[in-house]
Amino acid sequence: MDKLRLRFEKTGKAAYISHLDLLHVVQRAFLRAGTPLKYSEGFNPHAIISICVPLSVGMESLCELMDFRVTREIDLAALPGELNAVSPEGIRFIECYEPQRKAAEIKWLRCEGVYEYDALAPEISELDAFYRRGSIPVTRRTKRGEGVLELAGNVRDFELERCEAGVRLGCTVSAQEPAVNPELLVKALAQLAPELGPDFASWKRLGFYGSDMTAFR
Amino acid sequence: MDKRLRRILPTVQKPARYTGGEYNEIVKDKASVKLRMAFCFPDVYEIGMSNLGMRILYGCINEVPEYACERVFAPWGDMAEAMRRENIPLYALESGDPVSEFDVIGFSLGYEMAYPTVLDMLDMAGIPLRSSERTGLTPLVFAGGTSMCNPEPMAPFMDLMAIGEGEELDIELLRLFEKARDAGWSKAEFLREAASIPGIYVPSLYEPVYKADGTLAELRPLPGAPETVTKRIVADLDKSYFPTKPIVPSTEIVHDRVNVELFRGCVRGCRFCQAGYAYRPIRARSPETVISQGIESIRNTGCQEATLLSLSSSDYRYLSEACDGLLEYCEPRSVSLSLPSLRADNFSMELMSRLQKVRRGGLTFAPEAGTQRLRDVINKNVTEEELLNTCRIAFEGGWNGIKLYFMLGLPTETDEDVLGIAGLADKVLHTWRKYSPNRQRGVRITVSTSCFIPKPHSPFQWEAQVSMDEYRRRVNLLRGAITARSIQYNWHDASTSFVEAVLSRGDRRVADAIECAHKMGARMEAWSDYFDFKRWLAAFDAAGIDPAFYASRERAEDEVLPWCRVSMGVKAGLLLRERHRAYEARLSPDCRAQCSACGALELLPEGVKCDG
Numbered sequence: 001m002d003k004l005r006l007r008f009e010k011t012g013k014a015a016y017i018s019h020l021d022l023l024h025v026v027q028r029a030f031l032r033a034g035t036p037l038k039y040s041e042g043f044n045p046h047a048i049i050s051i052c053v054p055l056s057v058g059m060e061s062l063c064e065l066m067d068f069r070v071t072r073e074i075d076l077a078a079l080p081g082e083l084n085a086v087s088p089e090g091i092r093f094i095e096c097y098e099p100q101r102k103a104a105e106i107k108w109l110r111c112e113g114v115y116e117y118d119a120l121a122p123e124i125s126e127l128d129a130f131y132r133r134g135s136i137p138v139t140r141r142t143k144r145g146e147g148v149l150e151l152a153g154n155v156r157d158f159e160l161e162r163c164e165a166g167v168r169l170g171c172t173v174s175a176q177e178p179a180v181n182p183e184l185l186v187k188a189l190a191q192l193a194p195e196l197g198p199d200f201a202s203w204k205r206l207g208f209y210g211s212d213m214t215a216f217r
Numbered sequence: 218m219d220k221r222l223r224r225i226l227p228t229v230q231k232p233a234r235y236t237g238g239e240y241n242e243i244v245k246d247k248a249s250v251k252l253r254m255a256f257c258f259p260d261v262y263e264i265g266m267s268n269l270g271m272r273i274l275y276g277c278i279n280e281v282p283e284y285a286c287e288r289v290f291a292p293w294g295d296m297a298e299a300m301r302r303e304n305i306p307l308y309a310l311e312s313g314d315p316v317s318e319f320d321v322i323g324f325s326l327g328y329e330m331a332y333p334t335v336l337d338m339l340d341m342a343g344i345p346l347r348s349s350e351r352t353g354l355t356p357l358v359f360a361g362g363t364s365m366c367n368p369e370p371m372a373p374f375m376d377l378m379a380i381g382e383g384e385e386l387d388i389e390l391l392r393l394f395e396k397a398r399d400a401g402w403s404k405a406e407f408l409r410e411a412a413s414i415p416g417i418y419v420p421s422l423y424e425p426v427y428k429a430d431g432t433l434a435e436l437r438p439l440p441g442a443p444e445t446v447t448k449r450i451v452a453d454l455d456k457s458y459f460p461t462k463p464i465v466p467s468t469e470i471v472h473d474r475v476n477v478e479l480f481r482g483c484v485r486g487c488r489f490c491q492a493g494y495a496y497r498p499i500r501a502r503s504p505e506t507v508i509s510q511g512i513e514s515i516r517n518t519g520c521q522e523a524t525l526l527s528l529s530s531s532d533y534r535y536l537s538e539a540c541d542g543l544l545e546y547c548e549p550r551s552v553s554l555s556l557p558s559l560r561a562d563n564f565s566m567e568l569m570s571r572l573q574k575v576r577r578g579g580l581t582f583a584p585e586a587g588t589q590r591l592r593d594v595i596n597k598n599v600t601e602e603e604l605l606n607t608c609r610i611a612f613e614g615g616w617n618g619i620k621l622y623f624m625l626g627l628p629t630e631t632d633e634d635v636l637g638i639a640g641l642a643d644k645v646l647h648t649w650r651k652y653s654p655n656r657q658r659g660v661r662i663t664v665s666t667s668c669f670i671p672k673p674h675s676p677f678q679w680e681a682q683v684s685m686d687e688y689r690r691r692v693n694l695l696r697g698a699i700t701a702r703s704i705q706y707n708w709h710d711a712s713t714s715f716v717e718a719v720l721s722r723g724d725r726r727v728a729d730a731i732e733c734a735h736k737m738g739a740r741m742e743a744w745s746d747y748f749d750f751k752r753w754l755a756a757f758d759a760a761g762i763d764p765a766f767y768a769s770r771e772r773a774e775d776e777v778l779p780w781c782r783v784s785m786g787v788k789a790g791l792l793l794r795e796r797h798r799a800y801e802a803r804l805s806p807d808c809r810a811q812c813s814a815c816g817a818l819e820l821l822p823e824g825v826k827c828d829g
Binding site (some may be wrong): 012013014016017018024025027028029030031032039045057058086087088089091185199200202 | 219223233239520
C-alpha cells in the first residue's frame with residue numbers, strides 16, 4: 001500500500017498559499033509528523049507528492065486531493081490527526097485512503113461562489129438566464145496566448161440564491177479537459193453582460209466527481 | 218479577515234506574505250495580555266523572516282506570558298499601493314490589527330537604506346512621523362539594530378533607541394513602559410526614566426550644537442541624560458533565549474532554513490568592518506547547546522536545511538565537534554548543513570567537503586582587496602598563497618565556480634591595487650587550469666566589487682568615501698584589465714553607496730533629507746527596483762544639506778562625531794590606533810593571538826572571559 005491519497009481542506013489564510021508553496025508546506029508537515037514519505041531517487045531527491053487538481057491562489061477548498069507515497073505501512077486513520085497537529089492555520093486533513101481511481105479520471109468539480117455586490121444585486125433570474133444561454137464564449141489568457149473557451153456544456157447544475165453579500169451560486173464545472181476555472185464564470189459576466197457582474201467574487205471547491213458524477217475517491 | 222483586504226489579496230503578487238497563519242506563529246488573546254508590541258521590519262516579508270535577530274526578539278518577548286509581540290513587514294509596491302487606495306492601514310500579521318492600536322512599535326534597523334521605509338510604514342499606519350508630534354505616551358515608537366549604533370539620522374522620528382543586543386534590554390524597556398502606562402506618566406516622564414536604563418538612547422535628551430563649518434561642536438546631554446550610552450549584550454549565550462520553535466513560512470523566503478548561532482563577535486578586527494567592532498566581546502555557545510538547539514529546531518520545523526551562523530565560522534573553537542554532532546542527526550534524515558562565513562584555509566575546505574556531500578553550492582571568498590599591501594592596510598589576514606591553495610583544493614574537489622568579493626575605494630588604494638584584483642582573478646583561473654580534473658566542464662569565476670562605505674565605530678570611521686566619479690573610473694580600469702572570458706565582473710552601483718555613506722555617518726540634520734525623500738515617494742531604497750538617485754539628490758537639496766559633506770569628507774580625528782554618545786564597548790583610542798596602523802600597512806594580530814585590550818571585556822560581568 002505504498003500509494004496513498006489524502007483529502008484536505010485549504011481555507012481562510014491558507015487559501016493564499018500558492019500551489020508550489022503548498023507542496024513545500026505539506027512536505028514539511030510530513031517531516032514534522034514523522035511520516036515516512038517516499039523520495040525520488042537520483043541526484044536531487046524530492047518527496048513524491050502530487051496535488052491532483054491544482055487550486056488557484058485565493059480560492060478555498062474543502063476537498064483537495066493529494067497523492068503521495070510512503071516507505072512503510074502507516075496507520076491511515078491516525079495520519080490526518082497527526083498532520084493536523086503540525087499544520088499551519090487553514091490546512092486541515094480529513095482522511096487518508098488508498099486511491100480507487102487515478103487522478104486523471106477526475107472530471108467534474110462542484111463549487112460554490114459568493115458574488116458580492118456593493119450596490120444592488122441583480123435579480124437571480126437574470127443571472128440564471130445568463131448562465132443558461134446556449135453559448136457562453138469567454139476569452140481567457142493561457143500560457144499559449146489568448147483563447148476562447150465555451151462555458152456552455154462545461155458548467156452545469158446551477159443553483160442560485162440570495163445571500164447577505166449578494167448572490168450565492170452553486171455549480172459543477174469541468175475539472176479537467178477542459179479545466180474550467182470557476183473564476184471564468186465571473187469573467188464571462190464582465191465580458192458578455194457587465195451589468196450583471198459582481199464587485200468581487202470568492203470561490204470554494206466542494207467536491208470532485210468522475211465522469212459518471214459519482215464522488216471521486 | 219477584513220473585507221477590503223480579502224478583495225485586494227488575490228490581485229497582488231505572493232499574497233501569502235500578507236496573511237500570517239504560518240506554523241509556529243505565536244497568537245495571543247489580546248484581552249488577556251497586558252501589553253502588545255508591533256515588531257516592524259522595514260523590508261518585505263521574505264527578507265524580514267530571514268533575519269535571525271528578529272526571530273530571536275519575537276520569541277523572546279513572547280516568552281513573557283503577559284506580552285504579545287506581533288510581526289509587521291513592509292508590503293511590496295503593488296500591495297502598498299492597493300492598501301493606500303483602499304485605505305487599509307498597516308497591520309500586524311498575527312491579529313490583523315492596525316499597527317496604531319499597539320502599545321509599542323519597535324523597528325529593527327539593520328541597514329541604513331531602510332530608513333525611508335520606516336517612515337513609509339509609520340505613514341501607512343497613520344502614525345505621525347516625528348516623536349515631537351506624538352505627544353501621548355502610546356504608541357511608543359523605538360528602534361534597535363546594528364545601524365542604530367549611529368542613532369542620530371533617525372533621531373527626530375524615534376522616541377528612543379535600544380543600543381546593542383535586545384534580549385534583556387527590550388524586556389526591561391517594556392516593563393518600564395507598562396509601569397508608566399499603568400501609572401499614567403507623561404511621555405516626557407517616561408523618556409527621562411527610560412534614559413536611565415543602560416543601553417537606552419533618548420535622542421530628545423541630546424541637543425546638537427553646530428560650528429560655523431557645519432561640524433558638531435557638541436551633542437549636549439540635557440538633564441537626566443547619561444554622558445554615554447553603552448550598548449547592551451547578552452553575557453552567556455548558553456543561558457540566553459534562542460528560538461528553537463521558529464515560525465515556518467508558508468511561502469518562499471530568502472533564507473528558508475533552520476539557523477543555529479555559533480557565537481557573537483569576531484576575533485579578526487578587519488578595519489573596514491563595523492560588525493567586527495560593534496559586536497564585541499566574543500561570546501560562544503557551547504557545542505552541546507549548538508547541537509541540541511539545531512536538532513530541536515529541525516524537529517520543530519521540518520526544514521531540510523540548517524545553517525550555522527556567525528561572523529566567521531572558522532573561528533568557532535568547537536566547529537568540528539558541533540558539525541559532527543549535527544551531522545549525526547542530519548545525515549540519516551537528508552538534512553543538509555551549510556556553513557557560511559568560512560575563511561579561505563585548508564581546514565575550512567575539508568569541512569566544506571564533509572558537509573556538502575550531495576548538493577554542491579558555489580564557493581564565495583572575500584579577499585576584499587587585490588594586493589597584499591592593501592589587505593594589510595585593512596587588516597584582512599588572508600594571503601594570496603592561502604587563497605590560491607584553497608582554490609586548488611576546491612577545484613581538485615570538483616567545484617567549478619568561485620565568487621570573489623572586493624571593495625574599491627579603500628583608504629590608500631592606488632591603481633596598482635585595483636589592477637591587482639584582475640591579477641588575482643587571473644591567478645585563480647590559472648590554478649583551475651592547472652588542477653581541475655575535468656576541464657571540459659569549464660569554470661566560472663565571478664569578481665564583484667562594491668564601493669567602500671566608511672562606517673561608524675570602525676577604525677575607518679574618519680575616512681572619506683571616494684567620489685562616485687573616482688569609483689567609476691576604478692571600475693572601468695578594472696573592467697579593462699579583466700580579459701579572460703571565464704571571468705565575469707559585476708560592480709555595485711556607485712550612487713547607492715554614496716547615499717548609504719551619507720545615511721551611515723549622518724547627523725540629525727540628515728533626518729530632514731530622509732523625511733523629504735519619504736515625502737517624494739522613497740521606500741524600499743535597498744531595492745534597485747525602487748532606488749531613485751535623482752530623488753535623493755532632490756531630497757538633499759530640499760533639506761538644505763550637502764551629501765558630500767557626509768560621504769566624501771575626511772573627519773578630523775578630534776571632530777565630535779554624531780555617534781559620540783553611543784559606546785559599542787570599544788575604546789575610541791583603539792580605533793585610532795588601528796587607523797594609524799592601517800596607514801603604515803601594519804597588521805594587528807587577531808584577538809586570540811594577542812588581546813588588543815579593546816575594552817569590550819568590561820561589558821561582561823566580572824570573572825567572565827572574552828572568548829577572543
